[in-house]
Amino acid sequence: MRKPVIIGVGLTPVGEHWRLALRDLAVEALLNAMEDAGVDKVDSLYVGNMASGSFVEQENLGALIADWAGLGNIPAVKVEAACASGGAAVQEGVKAVMSGLEDVVAVVGVEKMTDAWPSDATRYLAYAADAEWELFHGVSFVALNALVMRLYMKEYGYTEEDLALFAVNAHANGAKNPYAMFKKPITVETVMKSPYVADPLKLFDASPIADGAAAVIITTEEKAKEFVDKAKMVEVAGMGRAIDTINLANRKEFLFLRAAKVAAERAYKMAGIEVKDIDFFEVHDAFTVMAALSLESIGAAERGKGAMLAKEGQIAIDGDYPIQTLGGLKARGHPVGATGVYQTVEAVWQLRGEAPNQVPDAEIGLTQNIGGTGSNITVTILRRV
């Protein structure tokens, strides 16, 4: 099989982009990535996006973005896996390159969320849940995560303050990221003083609604030499993806992300590594409790010990398990379908040694992107070439 490498990255800041449309964001990120890679044409485009039809009444994003970016009559499709759409789009791009069918592939993740009224945005996000058996009852996506958070605290004896440490870490790191939505450090008190959105989950336990786009250019190791120096190449060493029940109530376990475990095991096997080899983790902290569960499910912590890593300071840049090195979903922001691609871009920065919040000597990084309440998860391993 051909070795896939990322040779270019591009992105927009995450934020409330009132002046920019979905297509503007996507094209900006995409052209930046192509410039970074030194390519002027690509063989195909994969667009990670969760809910453009609901948020901006626009589907057919493959045609829209390839057309507006001037990419010609190439194949282009949208990839949807709820909030894991970005991670899934990256993996589809990698598969196309590995298969030999396409040599230079562009992946862009984009979401334009702030054009929608907040309670409508809450509704559209809940479309990632089970519409007939969850949304029907008036549950929001935040509320589903709150149900898990309450159980997690009871089962393992953690407090709301303990979980707030994940938000504090994310904001500390996001403060160094010029592309992050929130560039201000916070304290546990900030989290505790924020209002309940769905008890016991508070506003600062949750990632913000935002707009943004991020892009990567993927090619083979052989072909990469035509465009960039080795220092700019990052290998996609392993990847895995799995689903779990879409309906949280139907889950066999509420406190373990089975899909993350399966996806991570596949990715480790493909990369030929173990979790101890990984230098940093960009896990999906859409909600603080999900950061804890993610660390446990991918094997970085034992069950019930994910939040202990935060309490012991091990999730900081200088800890043994640095996470959310550029702010994560919590501080960088979470334009849902774009998030997995932002994680990929940030991992590439770390592995090229270009991150504003650099993990020293980072060789291997992991990105983990969750769709639904753990129902659709991607894990990707990136390695310095």
Added chain:
Amino acid sequence: MGRPMQVARYWRHFKEKYRLIGGKCKSCGHVHFPKRPVCPECGSQEIEEFQFSGKGKVVSWTIVRNPPSGYEYYKPYPIALVELEEGPVVLAQLTDVDPEEIDFGMEVEMVTRKVREFEEDGIILYGYKFRLPIK
């Protein structure tokens, strides 16, 4: 959102939502809710209808303070994961309860209530909620 042609979308679930009827696998006996075409335990496609008692216990709960559009009228409202006495867990609103009273393992029973109203000329949705049992 609430267009009259959506009636069929809700009408087709009356059995489950008004009477809490789920599925039982004829092959392995596993009961589940809602009823599925394939048994999640053994993969059998021989599934029959199963009437749940409506009795259960609260596994976890939250108070929805920022609801999705269409549910603003009720806010704030409690939503819980309820483990039915036959085994499956369902998600539903709790009703006729003081949020301070809700606790892990609290016994509840199913009751039919209004879940959502659409616009003035729109449909009204009913379904199961759970409340403290009436002795």
